[in-house]
Amino acid sequence: MYDLLYLVFAFPLAGFLVLAFARGRVGERLAAAIGVGSVGLSALLTAALAGQFLSHPPAGGAYTQTLWHWMSAGAFDVRFALRLDGLSLSMMGVITGVGFLIHLFAAWYMRGDEGYARFFSYMNLFVASMLFLVLGDSLLFLYLGWEGVGLCSYLLIGFWYKDPANGAAARKAFVVTRVGDTLFAIGLFLLFHSLGTLDIQQALSLAPQQFAPGSPTVTLITLLLLGGAVGKSAQLPLQTWLPDAMAGPTPVSALIHAATMVTAGVYLVARTHTLYELAPFSLHLVGGVGAVTLLLAGFSALVQTDIKRVLAYSTMSQIGYMFLAEGAGAFQPAIFHLMTHAFFKALLFLAAGAVILACHHEQDIFKMGGLRKKLPLAYACFLVGGGALAAFPYLTAGFYSKDEILWQAYASGHIGLFWAGLFGAFLTSIYTFRLIFIVFHGEYRGHGEVHAGHGLAYGLPLVVLLILSTFVGGMIHQPLSGVLPANPAEEGGALQQQVAALSGAVAIAGIALAGALFLGERRFVARLAQSAPGRWLSRWWFAAFGFDWLYDRLFVRPFLYVTRVNAADVFDLAVAGIATGLRALYRGSVRSENGRLRWYAASMAAGAVLVIAAVIYL
Amino acid sequence: MTEATTLPLEHALILSGILFALGLLGILARRNVLFVLMSIEIMMNAAALAFVAAGSRWHAADGQILFILILTLAASEASVGLALVLQIYRRFGTLDTDAAGELKG
């Protein structure tokens, strides 16, 4: 059974190849069948593998399938090997399961688009790359998937490439994540330099012997890896690309920019947790980055008017929670939150897609309103998904994972992280229910008839994700104990009950506050926003604390200035000099070839004279 | 011709060198194809002289064998070259080597 592991990524890869080579020659139904079917087969296989894994665990808790030797040069030996353990199984389940549901929804969402087959080929390539990323046994293999998902992210953000704004957003996402990827690559070089291997398990077992805890080398390596992680996961300071990435089709936002790719950074830190445990400074930084990002993104989400941008900031904020958990040493809750977040955020994005299509590609929440009667399924999805996002106590999946994170942060003595997380939870419930109240309550303020979607491809993914976002999703047990370190704090006890009650109360208070502010006339909010500090704050938050502005001044403009100054390219002069010299040489040799026999003979004689002279006198 | 007196090899080689240089001068200085061909004959003859002198120095027949081979070469060269001279004269109406310079780059 385990030896079928390679098929999990082979199906989407084959789907990508078929769709890419049959471009424009397959109809929508066939393209959907291939695109959705291949991921569906992967999901079925993953389910079968999970059943096998849970009932008959492989020896040592992990199964490694070596497909072939990728490259071998001296001590540098990279195997093309897949590793199935609790962590990669959990990630695989999220990628293929949620991925399948999103693909199915996309078959409905993208209907009538001229790039239908292209869309599914990119999506399949993404799923295959993401599976590479999580199954890779070597960091180089992981990096291959890492770059593959970056490429697919670029292609899919700019999917509607005819609008230059989409192309700019895609480019921004690509360039900003590239900064992180470069740091990641340098980290890999450094790791190979000090340990002599890129094999993950080998590196993790060698690291404690090689590095003293807190030594500068391991700190530097982990910081560089963290650079890659924050780039991919849109954390401070490389977070600016994610809101713009919402230019892509909504299923893309659901799959790549909410459920899977952006959580790759969390996966990377969890995968290399041994290194981070050797570098306490880096681990503290992971938590700090997560805490600051979740607060900044929370404030920004409060004032956004685009439905997808609200969700994008909430994604940043939720990934901040995962980093926070890892910073507190609670790796298992981080991965657990990763999974529940994939469920409810995919649900929210798909429901948002349903709303957007129903309102004729309108994304401004202030041009919606009162949709709860016209779109009951989307409303239900938003209630459950938003409840999970806000961690509504006991009924939703988000509560179980977020509460676990907060409890571990509190119990392991990271009080600062705990309070940041708690305040972030308060913000989360406010902005989530602000969104829901504005979109689904009050009067309809848009133009045109609202018409709900229908059909299996529309309803099934929403319903399944809706169920998974309730406490059902919170019941799922991930087999992480062998792979990730045990939680720093014990389960149970009265203290945990109190923390849970506190976080639940905060969530409900946030929802109540949102209801007070945004249900009804919203006079108080309007007055608040009209006041001078309110205007200033909301502008500041709306621009996500001006990071775009700052980076524009710090990097983009100086670079553009340099390119303008160097338009003639001084470095080209050297290259052009070669050409000029060759042309001069050519003109000289042309002149020497004048068709005069005597000239040729004289040249030969002179040459002979020179050669003889050289023989004599040298 | 079997005198006991000998003369140094250098003398023959010096004569050969002088004749060779004269032939070279002829090739480089004359524009008439006919003179160029004659100069080539002079140079070949000079080379043949060097071979014969060297063969004589070692009391070996090989020098004269090579002379015969050079003779063969000179005969072939002269016949082909003279045929070309005739063609050039027919085509260009002159024996100027510079007239037949169409092959230049």
Place this chain on the structure above:
Amino acid sequence: MEFAFDLSAAVAVIATLLAISSLDPVHALLYLIVSLLAVAMVFFAIGAPFAGILEVIVYAGAIMVLFVFVVMMLNLGRAAVEQERRWLTPRVWAGPAVLALVLLAELLHVLGRMPAAAGIGEGTIGARAVGAALFGPYLLAVELGSMLLLAALVAAFHLGRNE
């Protein structure tokens, strides 16, 4: 014999110089024939009578006659001599002369550095010895030479045709 050698050598050099500097092709050819005959005398002087005889018969007798025939066929007149006079200015031959002199100086320099050489012309290598070597170890070279002559024959026939 040294006297015979020196005399023939002097004749050869002077005749060659006249041959390459003469304006009339027929005069040049006659000087060239004198030069070749003088070289034949040199061959006799250094004990290579067979080479000397071939030089007279083939070089002076056959190849030069070929040249004479061609000159006759071209039927160059006084105009050709005038043209040669115009072409042969000092400006034209000064450069090549320097080049040839440098080459000669180099050759002489090399010869001057040779160890004291043994003499030549001590004995005679007659036609018998040459013939024995020619059809012994050099048989293949003779065959190749005959092929070369055949090729030259065909080529000359082809090129000389009046199209």
